[in-house]
Amino acid sequence: MIAGTVLALAGGVGGAKLADGLAALLGGRLGVIVNTGDDFEHMGLSVSPDLDTVMYTLAGIANPETGWGIAGESWAFLDQAARLGGPSWFRLGDRDLATHVLRTERLRRGERLSAITADLCRRLGIAAHVLPMSDDPVRTVVETAEGPLAFQEYFVRRRCEVPVTGFAFAGAAEARPTEEIAAALAAADLAAIVICPSNPFVSVDPILAVPGLRPALRRRGAPIVAVSPIIGGAAVKGPAAKMMRELRLDPSALTVAEHYAGFIDGMLIDEADGSLAPRLEARGLAVRIAPTLMKTQDDRRAVARQALALARAVAARRQVP
């Protein structure tokens, strides 16, 4: 374990799992900065898929089969909406819809996304602090041979089938970090910053694109460690490895390390990738090798412990004269 507070950076399913493991160890000492670049307006509702995945996962109500949405969800709304000519490509469940309707109303009334999220988390009994990366809209755009696609168009509607050529984060230049994130960063006892095993391009990069956030995290001096989302050349879930191939990058933990070069101090890699350790260490990174697949609740806590142990090791190494 670790003394002090911890900040995690997370996107969707994989990130939410590690955040859940960290929350089980740290409770209210954990803050999770969550990607909002995949937020979008759907049927007039403000939908924040990554924020909701993190929230539902930390609340223990996430659907274990899909990783997104709520366990035991029903679909009466979507059935009827389709009958009335509404879109059905994005699956809005009946319970999930309560989040979107209430959030949309509160945003329209002028409340900040961070404040709404904090209130929803409180009502769901979440002790950890779920922190949207910004209260200002940032929209991830996936650049493809067919032209730019809004993230959910690419991710859900097109099922990541279109080869990517790059990414842009519309609105990022004008987005401001939030007072909640500033307060978490200012905590005197901040002990570690953990980049969850989320997609580097579309989950973590949007967070780091918020002006001032990346340097502020780096400047803070707490060890920054990443958990590789790539295991044995493949992503556990989602298109990270496929994107790397399309960008002519080798899908491996090395590419992830390269991507975060100059930002992270250490990396937790899976046992399957143990042979990569020397090359990561040659890049100046502290490395820890452990099982990183998270199938069970115990796995989540175990990987969280490993990530925190790595952060402690980085801190200890710094103290050696």
Add this chain to the structure above:
Amino acid sequence: MIAGTVLALAGGVGGAKLADGLAALLGGRLGVIVNTGDDFEHMGLSVSPDLDTVMYTLAGIANPETGWGIAGESWAFLDQAARLGGPSWFRLGDRDLATHVLRTERLRRGERLSAITADLCRRLGIAAHVLPMSDDPVRTVVETAEGPLAFQEYFVRRRCEVPVTGFAFAGAAEARPTEEIAAALAAADLAAIVICPSNPFVSVDPILAVPGLRPALRRRGAPIVAVSPIIGGAAVKGPAAKMMRELRLDPSALTVAEHYAGFIDGMLIDEADGSLAPRLEARGLAVRIAPTLMKTQDDRRAVARQALALARAVAARRQVP
């Protein structure tokens, strides 16, 4: 039966039942002008309770127990919304919600309520024309000893318990009749106008408060007949009789006739009220006596036939030299 087209004026449950009976006889030859004075914004959604009751009833999907909402409805959204701190006093079902979400989005995009309603009705397989009384917002205000109450506050939240002293229709002075209603009124073969057995104060009066609509209906020359919502001194459903008592009026078909004086040509009253016929006729009204309680689908058609027969009798009487 009747040749030509028919216009009905309707509010909620009782009005919807007669509209359904008329629709069974007339199909696309029926237009139903529906009260929108009870529309309101709830959880950021535009809800039109009377419009939806008429729409669901004509589509054959209305909940037969409540008279409002959709048959076989589920409540997962409402449960979760309550858990997240949302209001639960107004019962938004999962399927019903599809109407509100889609309508709200389309209104925000600038579509007219009439056009949206026509499209929803088409998708629900409704042949009759469901015509909101206006595309402009009119809000029924119930005046009480406690001060003015928004209609749904009075009707749902306070369960009609507060004694009424009067009614106002906010926005009515600025509301315009719609092009759809103007077209229905201009039909060369308009044969009858039927005031459904809806609450005169809060279902029919808001419709007649739309500037120009009442004189246009009257000027049109088609027989105007009302079906009394009061049977044997009581309202079949809703607060009409209670309101009459609170306003120091006798709850009876006579009071209904008094209320519509100068506007209607005839009145269909229940067998229970047969003794009132001479006094109604003394007021110059054509009167028809028949069972008017609508328990079954057959009842709806039977009452519709009686209302149309009364309209035919009014027309025939006029042709007598």
